[in-house]
Amino acid sequence: MLTIPVALDDNPYDVIVGHGARHLLGQVVGEMHSPPKKVAIITEANIVGAGWLEGLDSGCEQVILTISGGEGDKSLATIESLCRQLVTAGFSRNDMVVGVGGGIVTDIAGFVAAIYHRGIRYISVATSLLAQVDAAVGGKTAVNLAEGKNLVGAFWQPSAVLCDTEVLSTLPPREWACGRGEIAKYVLLRGQGGRDLLELDLHDQVAACVADKAMVVVSDEKEHGRRALLNYGHTLAHALETLDLERGETALDLRHGEAVAIGLLFAAHLAFDLGRIGEDRVHEHRMILGDLDLDGRLPEGLSAAELVDFMGRDKKADHDLTFILDGEAGIEVVKNLDALVVRSSLEKMGAKP
Helix, strand or coil, rough: EEEECCCCCCCCEEEEECCCCCHHHHHHHHCCCCCCCCCEEEEEHHHHCCCCCCCCCCCHHHHEEEEEEHHHCCHHHHHHHHHHHHHHHHCCCCCCCEEEEEEHHHHHHHHHHHHHHHHCEEEECCHHHHHHHHHHHEEEEEECCCCEEEEEECCCCCCEEEEECHHHCCHHEEEEEHHHHHHHHHHHHHHHHHHHHHHCCCCCCCCHHHHHHHHHHHHHHCCCHHHHHHHHHHHHHHHHHHHHHHHHHCCCCHHHHHHHHHHHHHHHHHHHHHCCCHHHHHHHHHHHHHCCCCCCCCCCCCEHHHHHHHHHCCCCCCCCCCEEEEECCCCEECCCCHHHHHHHHHCCCCCCC
């Protein structure tokens, strides 16, 4: 097992990465100050069906609450339903939520924990590559509105994160791609030598991504500055996902990491069009995506104007168009971009006006 500390001043915790890490749940709970009497395991139907909850013992009375696990579950209606189930089951503010699943489940479980009784403890047991390298770590919890991705949420740090690499063996190819989109982000954020991340075995690769994120989160827990860099590629990615929310999840049929891959390549093109980077760095983005078997092409038939409108709703924006872009000083936040330039870059990638 590999242990990566997230050394926050107020809420420090460990991320444990390894084969079978989920079975450390009882030990982690038992070592807590004032252990809970009840644990609510929030999970998705396919995790139960695959048998990954078998033998999962928190050492407390357990209640299992199941959601479908689709993007449509990331809603305030789901949060209300889960909170009401906790009330019915008699959960107190000293009890605990455990999210067992991918990024959608860990987001939902974390948000439930953040608001139930004004905040109770929670642990994430991350079962997807996306959750392990990114979503389950750092304390961001959120759900969607019809108007956009992750617009309602809270910062609420977990008590621990268990990244069980054994569970990854059952992931379908597109779920691997989903996680690899975030890995591509970390490779690019590392700059010179970032490709070394691709040479690591799975356990070390997950641990390295967690360590990279932990370092940023510790320096900027509430995203007042540096933490925004972890959204590299996400401005367009969230716009694409918002389009799916408005039209129905199957409109583009993009997983989060696939959308991030498109967003990363677009960010490179936009930075090139702004004169921030050269063609060699754009090519580097393409090569890294290719090494991870990711397709960064924009889906056909999309409207540049509509995408720019969606990007204006992004959480980073302050009544402007804000992007994370590469440049001579490295990857940084760039504000007040001209919408016409952004639209032009989208059109060069194949969008309609």
